[in-house]
Amino acid sequence: SLYAPSAVVISKTQGASADAPAQRAVTLRCLPVGGDHPAPEKACAALREAGGDPAALPRYVEDTGRVCTREYRPVTVSVQGVWDGRRIDHAQTFSNSCELEKQTASVYAF
Amino acid sequence: SLYAPSAVVISKTQGASADAPAQRAVTLRCLPVGGDHPAPEKACAALREAGGDPAALPRYVEDTGRVCTREYRPVTVSVQGVWDGRRIDHAQTFSNSCELEKQTASVYAF
Numbered sequence: 001s002l003y004a005p006s007a008v009v010i011s012k013t014q015g016a017s018a019d020a021p022a023q024r025a026v027t028l029r030c031l032p033v034g035g036d037h038p039a040p041e042k043a044c045a046a047l048r049e050a051g052g053d054p055a056a057l058p059r060y061v062e063d064t065g066r067v068c069t070r071e072y073r074p075v076t077v078s079v080q081g082v083w084d085g086r087r088i089d090h091a092q093t094f095s096n097s098c099e100l101e102k103q104t105a106s107v108y109a110f
Numbered sequence: 111s112l113y114a115p116s117a118v119v120i121s122k123t124q125g126a127s128a129d130a131p132a133q134r135a136v137t138l139r140c141l142p143v144g145g146d147h148p149a150p151e152k153a154c155a156a157l158r159e160a161g162g163d164p165a166a167l168p169r170y171v172e173d174t175g176r177v178c179t180r181e182y183r184p185v186t187v188s189v190q191g192v193w194d195g196r197r198i199d200h201a202q203t204f205s206n207s208c209e210l211e212k213q214t215a216s217v218y219a220f
Contacts, residue, residue, distance in 0.1 A: 004131050004132065004133070005121065005132055005133075005134060005135035006135075007119045007121075007135040007136070007137050008119060009117045009118060009119055009137070009190065009191035009192060011115065011117075011191075011192050011197075013195075018197070019197070021114050021192075021194070021195030021196060022114065022115055022192040022195045022196075022197070023114070023115075023195070024115060025115035025116075025117040025191070025192050026117070027117050027119070027137040027139060027144075027145055029137060029146065034137075034146060035137055035145075036139065036144060078192075078197065080119065080190040080191050080192075080197070080199065081119035081121070081135070081190050081191065082119060082121050082131075082132040082135050082188075082190075084131070085123075085131030085132045085133070086131060086132075087121075087128070087129070087132070087188065087190070089190065089199055
């Protein structure tokens, strides 16, 4: 394709450490959209809005007013690969899966 | 699937720096085999033989006796993602694309 490639592996695991073995992982390609992510169009749109920076996702995801409990059952997510040709190696821990979904919408919903 | 996930993004760029923007990237999933790598079965078999360590590939790839020139036109490749659930973030520069292909066979042939 004409664009510098955007292709990432997004992985998820229970617990607060990025070194814990990933339990689930999906691939995501954008421009053109592809991979085995369950909602590739939405995930690509969210990452594009965040300028390809997964850490910025919470700032761009629409606040649906959803309220999460303060339960601490941490989930750690990672995004590794290239976005517009630039290498990405992002890891972030959320206090529970409700917070994860609330702050990042479709990107880690798999 | 029953296995800890193995899914990676493999990228390639001219030049000797892993920070240079990737020009090409493919996704590869193993167990089950998938992604948009042109030869996913072969690439998965090669990475499995190397114990999921891209740096070990040259030790396992069959020497076809192919001779490469000593021309210096470096190519840098990266493998990022998870293998058996473990995070991988590998980058390696080869002196030219003939050496790359000779030492790593199908993995970076895209």
